[in-house]
Amino acid sequence: MDGVTDAAMRAYLGSWGVFSYAVSEFARVSVEPLPAKVFRRDIPEICNNGKTTTGMPVQVQILGSDLDNMAKSARTAVDCGATGIDINFGCPAPVVNRHDGGASLLRCPPRVRDVVHAVRQAVPNEIPVSAKLRLGWDDIDAIFENAEMAVAGGASWITIHARTKVQGYQPPVYWPHIGEVRKRVGVPVVANGDIWNLDDFRRCRDESGCQNFMIGRGALANPHLAHQIAKELGLPYSSSSSKVEWDKAMTSFVRFSDEVGMPRDVILMRLKQWSKIAKLYGDFSAFDEVKHATTIEEFFVNLTPKAKRPMALIAFQSELQSVQSCR
Numbered sequence: 001m002d003g004v005t006d007a008a009m010r011a012y013l014g015s016w017g018v019f020s021y022a023v024s025e026f027a028r029v030s031v032e033p034l035p036a037k038v039f040r041r042d043i044p045e046i047c048n049n050g051k052t053t054t055g056m057p058v059q060v061q062i063l064g065s066d067l068d069n070m071a072k073s074a075r076t077a078v079d080c081g082a083t084g085i086d087i088n089f090g091c092p093a094p095v096v097n098r099h100d101g102g103a104s105l106l107r108c109p110p111r112v113r114d115v116v117h118a119v120r121q122a123v124p125n126e127i128p129v130s131a132k133l134r135l136g137w138d139d140i141d142a143i144f145e146n147a148e149m150a151v152a153g154g155a156s157w158i159t160i161h162a163r164t165k166v167q168g169y170q171p172p173v174y175w176p177h178i179g180e181v182r183k184r185v186g187v188p189v190v191a192n193g194d195i196w197n198l199d200d201f202r203r204c205r206d207e208s209g210c211q212n213f214m215i216g217r218g219a220l221a222n223p224h225l226a227h228q229i230a231k232e233l234g235l236p237y238s239s240s241s242s243k244v245e246w247d248k249a250m251t252s253f254v255r256f257s258d259e260v261g262m263p264r265d266v267i268l269m270r271l272k273q274w275s276k277i278a279k280l281y282g283d284f285s286a287f288d289e290v291k292h293a294t295t296i297e298e299f300f301v302n303l304t305p306k307a308k309r310p311m312a313l314i315a316f317q318s319e320l321q322s323v324q325s326c327r
């Protein structure tokens, strides 16, 4: 998720040991192919066999429509060490769509095919090339042709966020449409959109018939959810389903951010973004206390109930000192 799941967040999420893989934030390809330094900076996992320091594989996601530039960018990413390429046909941001990227290609399905084909041709056969789709621009039934075209272009699998671009993030999500696509195409289909809890997961699974699922906001809003789903799928999991300990989760994220050398102001921004998602969609209740924090230390003090604050500050500072002395 652009602006949220950066390398530090991916390392943290990977530490849960529960995700099969993650997809990077999109790298936008416009008038020129992306240089190696952009991939190495934004997706450092490519220098670590395509995995986070915590062992989770990461697909490199690119977004754009120029066939030559997309192909060359994908090739560069692979030459740098990317082990999989995902192509974004879902981004609804006006600035991206105005420049003919993301979901704007869904208005002309053969263009989806052509972009996937160009990228597929540019990278070795053993590198999977996947496509992330919304249903269409404004027509939920456009997914049938869009998915067919992505597969015709050579997509190894497709992920479907079951909304149109025009819907943005508004309900409903059309999980049965994902199921219909799954029956028609000969590649794995990953179901995505509005899986907030185990009941949603079960309904999504039943309505789509899928075996693979992507969770975005729900993973951050409820850190237990991915474990609960993994358990349901018969995969390894570790967390119990008790109440989320937000201070521990967020302290752990700061530790991973320090490890990848994330600047302090960016860490603070990410903490606030995460808090906002967790407040909107989870049980995080301290957003009003933390949203104006100007330092990470202040953020954690404000996260703690007033009576416990002095102890929280001491605990957090000693945590940070131990991180620094490990480096």
Ligand SMILES: Cc1cc2nc3c(=O)[nH]c(=O)nc-3n(C[C@H](O)[C@H](O)[C@H](O)COP(=O)(O)O)c2cc1C
Pocket (backbone or CB within 6 Å): 001, 002, 003, 004, 023, 024, 025, 026, 061, 088, 090, 132, 161, 192, 193, 194, 195, 214, 215, 216, 217, 218
């Ligand atoms: C802030 C934000 C940033 C996102 N950035 C990306 C992105 O870079 N690439 C992508 O494929 N999807 C991106 N998405 C879409 C999500 O991957 C996902 O498809 C969508 O949020 C629906 O799934 P969810 O309900 O599990 O969050 C983004 C979503 C949000 C809210």
